Amino acid sequence: MIRGIRGAITIHVDNESQIIDSTEKLIRTMIAKNDIEAANVASVFISATSDIQTGFPAKALRKFPGWTYVPVMCMQEMDVEESLARCVRVMIHYNTNKSQEDIHHVYLEEAIKLRPDLIKHKTSN
Incomplete structure (x- = not known):
């Protein structure tokens, strides 16, 4: 069964090294x-808010050994008033027998502000 594994992180400054470093931290x-193995990853979607313009967050994934052939798509997050600034979101589609x-x-x-309901139940930092 494929499960979605969500993640998000904010960056302090819009520059390529911070985008890649922060995204790498999130994905690691x-x-x-979740004990993720690249061989069981179906695909990864990565979105960034419109104020992230100096680099592709998806480049961070290419630093991981064994992830060369994992399909990755980078896209722009919806631009909604008063939404979280400089935010990278990741959705890993993972083949697993784990329950939701x-x-x-x-x-x-x-980004902890995005899902405080999940933070209460599980440690995310």
Whole structure:
């Protein structure tokens, strides 16, 4: 069965190194908390808010050994008034037998504001 594993992180400054470093931190945490193996990943969607313009967050995924052939798509997040600024969101589509309740979604930095209901139940930092 394919499960979606969500994650999000905010960046302090819009520059390529911060985008890639922050995205790498987020994905590493998602992998660790969910015991993700690249061979079981169907695809990864990564979105960024419109104020992130100096680099592709998806480049961070290419730093991980074994992830070369994982399909990744980078897209722009909806531009909604008063939404969280400089935010990268990740959705990993993962083949697993885990139940929805056993999936650990990860929200770092200011992104913890996006899903406080999940933070109360699971540690995300």
